[in-house]
Amino acid sequence: MSTRVELHRLDAVVVGGGGAGLAAAVYLARQPGIRTGVISKLYPTRSHTGTAQGGVGAALGNCDPEGDSWEWHMFDTVKGSDYLADQDAVEILCREAIEVVYELEHMGLPFSRTVDGRIAQRRFGGHALNFGEKPSRRACYAADRTGHMILQTLYQQCIRQNVEFYDEYQVVDLLVEENCCKGVVAIEIATGVLHVFQAKAVLFATGGWGRMFEITSNAVTLTGDAPALVWRRGLPLEDMEFFQIHPTGIYKLGILITEGVRGEGGVLRNSEGERFMEVYAPTMKDLASRDVVSRAIYLEVKQGRGIGGKAYVNLDATHLGRELIEEKLPDVADFCRTYIGIDPAIDPMPVQPTAHYAMGGLPTDPDGRLLADADGSIVDGLYAAGECACVSVHGANRLGTNSLLDLLVFGRRAGLHMGVFAAGSDYAALPDDPTGPAIEALERIRNGKGDRAVVIRDEMQAAMTEHVSVFREEPGLAEAVAKIEELRQRFRGVKIDDTSEKFNLDLVEAFELGCLLDCAYATATAARNRTESRGAHYREDFQGRNDQEWLKHTFQKLREGDKVEFSYRQATITRFEPKERVY
Numbered sequence: 068m069s070t071r072v073e074l075h076r077l078d079a080v081v082v083g084g085g086g087a088g089l090a091a092a093v094y095l096a097r098q099p100g101i102r103t104g105v106i107s108k109l110y111p112t113r114s115h116t117g118t119a120q121g122g123v124g125a126a127l128g129n130c131d132p133e134g135d136s137w138e139w140h141m142f143d144t145v146k147g148s149d150y151l152a153d154q155d156a157v158e159i160l161c162r163e164a165i166e167v168v169y170e171l172e173h174m175g176l177p178f179s180r181t182v183d184g185r186i187a188q189r190r191f192g193g194h195a196l197n198f199g200e201k202p203s204r205r206a207c208y209a210a211d212r213t214g215h216m217i218l219q220t221l222y223q224q225c226i227r228q229n230v231e232f233y234d235e236y237q238v239v240d241l242l243v244e245e246n247c248c249k250g251v252v253a254i255e256i257a258t259g260v261l262h263v264f265q266a267k268a269v270l271f272a273t274g275g276w277g278r279m280f281e282i283t284s285n286a287v288t289l290t291g292d293a294p295a296l297v298w299r300r301g302l303p304l305e306d307m308e309f310f311q312i313h314p315t316g317i318y319k320l321g322i323l324i325t326e327g328v329r330g331e332g333g334v335l336r337n338s339e340g341e342r343f344m345e346v347y348a349p350t351m352k353d354l355a356s357r358d359v360v361s362r363a364i365y366l367e368v369k370q371g372r373g374i375g376g377k378a379y380v381n382l383d384a385t386h387l388g389r390e391l392i393e394e395k396l397p398d399v400a401d402f403c404r405t406y407i408g409i410d411p412a413i414d415p416m417p418v419q420p421t422a423h424y425a426m427g428g429l430p431t432d433p434d435g436r437l438l439a440d441a442d443g444s445i446v447d448g449l450y451a452a453g454e455c456a457c458v459s460v461h462g463a464n465r466l467g468t469n470s471l472l473d474l475l476v477f478g479r480r481a482g483l484h485m486g487v488f489a490a491g492s493d494y495a496a497l498p499d500d501p502t503g504p505a506i507e508a509l510e511r512i513r514n515g516k517g518d519r520a521v522v523i524r525d526e527m528q529a530a531m532t533e534h535v536s537v538f539r540e541e542p543g544l545a546e547a548v549a550k551i552e553e554l555r556q557r558f559r560g561v562k563i564d565d566t567s568e569k570f571n572l573d574l575v576e577a578f579e580l581g582c583l584l585d586c587a588y589a590t591a592t593a594a595r596n597r598t599e600s601r602g603a604h605y606r607e608d609f610q611g612r613n614d615q616e617w618l619k620h621t622f623q624k625l626r627e628g629d630k631v632e633f634s635y636r637q638a639t640i641t642r643f644e645p646k647e648r649v650y
């Protein structure tokens with residue numbers, strides 16, 4: 068491989084050009100004298116945030132006569148999380164929501180409007196008025212292109228503030244020694260040249276890792292790079308057992324049909340035409356939280372009420388009328404016409420649960436600082452935000468609209484904190500051979516003689532889908548852990564066809580598979596370890612939540628010989644004592 072290495076020195080480096088990374092970069096670059104770079108393996112506006120459809124949650128109270136309150140939003144978020152979210156962090160999320168949404172409006176984001184010109188809001192799962200009384204309209208939206216608009220708006224602000232962009236550079240190693248972050252190493256995809264970025268502060272904002280599963284709403288690029296790189300450096304991951312399976316992906320394809328469809332009045336029906344959510348969640352019905360709706364769909368299918376005996380149900384929006392669908396859900400209508408030849412104004416949409424969102428990830432405090440341990444100690448200069456981070460505001464199950472909100476609130480907080488930290492710090496000396504481990508890892512892939520990456524990936528996705536999905540139990544989890552261990556061994560000899568330097572996407576994809584295998588290993592081992600059911604983690608052999616033993620966050624570190632070491636941190640309870648979750 069190329070022996071050329073280029074060195075860069077920046078005050079702050081953001082890894083990831085999605086919503087979280089760009090939110091942080093905007094607030095970093097606003098601080099005088101802070102030279103800020105964004106490294107992104109994708110051109111930033113192609114990041115996955117751009118696919119977010121339904122909305123961003125904030126208690127503006129524009130569309131309900133009763134108004135809204137951040138405290139009701141907080142209650143819903145804590146309840147949705149099955150009481151595992153840290154309530155001090157959730158309070159920050161819901162209080163600051165209102166400000167970040169108005170800030171986006173002032174930056175120029177074209178929100179949909181009410182007739183009197185205010186930001187329009189719609190219903191979303193698990194969001195209610197007055198501590199769960201009835202569904203609320205809390206999702207601020209721009210048709211069904213909310214994420215796209217957020218990404219474009221933030222990108223324009225970054226350009227305006229002279230943020231430096233390193234597009235199509237992929238970070239392949241983290242430089243950290245004795246809990247002090249020194250920078251990152253990236254490969255420039257177009258040339259194969261390695262770049263060392265020395266920085267006073269580094270933020271990871273690399274998104275999710277839904278590609279561990281066969282059916283997912285996630286793009287091929289969502290491969291958990293940051294959690295893997297950090298875990299390999301002996302630092303912890305938090306709550307990896309909690310992975311959200313969204314109820315409504317297009318059957319077999321996994322492409323997401325936003326909860327906004329149900330927010331606008333769409334309903335789920337089984338093969339008998341019954342609106343089955345009335346049975347599982349009498350108050351919130353189709354707008355119960357996602358873990359509840361996904362389990363209900365699985366049970367309907369298991370009891371023989373899937374459409375035509377198959378593993379899907381119908382999402383019926385035909386009664387909403389063409390005008391509403393074209394105005395408020397134009398992209399959904401377009402996806403259905405393009406991918407399955409269905410017009411949702413005429414026919415119901417075939418849907419099945421699809422792997423969607425990582426609640427766990429890199430543990431941080433509310434300023435985005437990475438935790439080195441369950442005791443709350445910090446890694447100096449290292450930060451995370453967005454889907455790859457775990458603050459934790461989503462606990463065991465995230466509410467719709469709270470991810471875009473999370474990345475805005477905590478991206479901004481991380482950016483502000485990093486700027487202050489960088490202004491008061493010197494550059495830490497780089498390790499003696501900063502590119503050594505990265506070169507070794509990439510060369511091993513280039514010279515591998517074993518299985519092709521695609522073979523290992525298929526086996527991983529099959530094991531995760533069968534054993535670590537909506538329902539879990541010990542024998543299946545043990546099998547999944549053993550399988551992932553075997554695949555991690557086989558990955559050491561992974562083979563690629565293209566060994567060239569320039570635009571070697573074969574190499575990049577194999578590197579990403581290694582990251583996915585780390586995330587899958589962490590997820591399966593943590594799921595096996597947690598012997599209770601909570602939110603998205605449902606154990607058939609340990610049904611019911613066990614607050615006595617498990618009202619705590621999982622921390623796990625990777626040790627010598629692929630051993631996983633667990634420790635725990637109690638969930639922070641401030642306002643709402645845990646109680647039974649009923650929708």
Ligand SMILES: Cc1cc2nc3c(=O)[nH]c(=O)nc-3n(C[C@H](O)[C@H](O)[C@H](O)COP(=O)(O)OP(=O)(O)OC[C@H]3O[C@@H](n4cnc5c(N)ncnc54)[C@H](O)[C@@H]3O)c2cc1C
Binds near residue numbers: 424
């Ligand atoms: C179809 C869909 C619809 C959704 N709708 C909603 C919604 O309506 N409301 C809501 O709140 N949430 C929604 N979500 C969830 C939400 O969109 C995501 O959780 C969120 O956008 C993630 O943002 P992020 O900035 O953390 O990551 P992303 O936007 O995924 O960005 C990740 C960035 O990291 C970069 N990157 C990754 N690895 C590397 C590396 N090794 N080196 C360099 N760069 C790297 C990528 O290039 C990219 O720029 C939806 C998700 C999906 C899939």
